[in-house]
Amino acid sequence: MTTTSQYATYPSLRDRVVIVTGGASGIGASMVEAFAHQGSRVAFLDIDASTGEQLAARLAGAAPIAPIFLPCDLTNTDALHAAVQSTLARYGTVDVLVNNAGNDARQRSAETCRKCLLGSRRRCLANV
């Protein structure tokens, strides 16, 4: 994505709190960038700290609200929970979970959402 002006703007995404797993590269990074340019408050998790920090730095001056990068191995449930709690501490809620990373067949994405977020008595508007 080179500029934002050539893309549609969706006001309903402004200020929404969005978590993207595996957000440092690939499809996840595109999701991070797209939500950030819509004015969403994005937190993205990835095991690749170097690439995640580079993306966060690149978007810091380019997006209305700088995305937060949270280094995290998603297979470590405690680390995942801590990252979600960090997002909740900062933004107070989570509106959208983009459950992008990996190919985890252990459980359905809705179950992941329930375990990680509803344990905090919060409900996502969307679980992608």
Ligand SMILES: NC(=O)c1ccc[n+]([C@@H]2O[C@H](COP(=O)([O-])OP(=O)(O)OC[C@H]3O[C@@H](n4cnc5c(N)ncnc54)[C@H](O)[C@@H]3O)[C@@H](O)[C@H]2O)c1
């Ligand atoms: N690319 C495709 O054609 C395609 C097609 C169908 C489905 N998908 C699915 O879409 C998702 C993204 O695909 P992609 O091509 O962008 O993948 P990718 O491998 O390019 O990116 C995945 C990201 O997840 C991160 N990641 C991997 N394991 C992690 C872990 N344990 N903890 C935290 N982060 C971790 C990686 O560092 C990377 O940044 C995947 O779930 C993939 O299975 C992709």
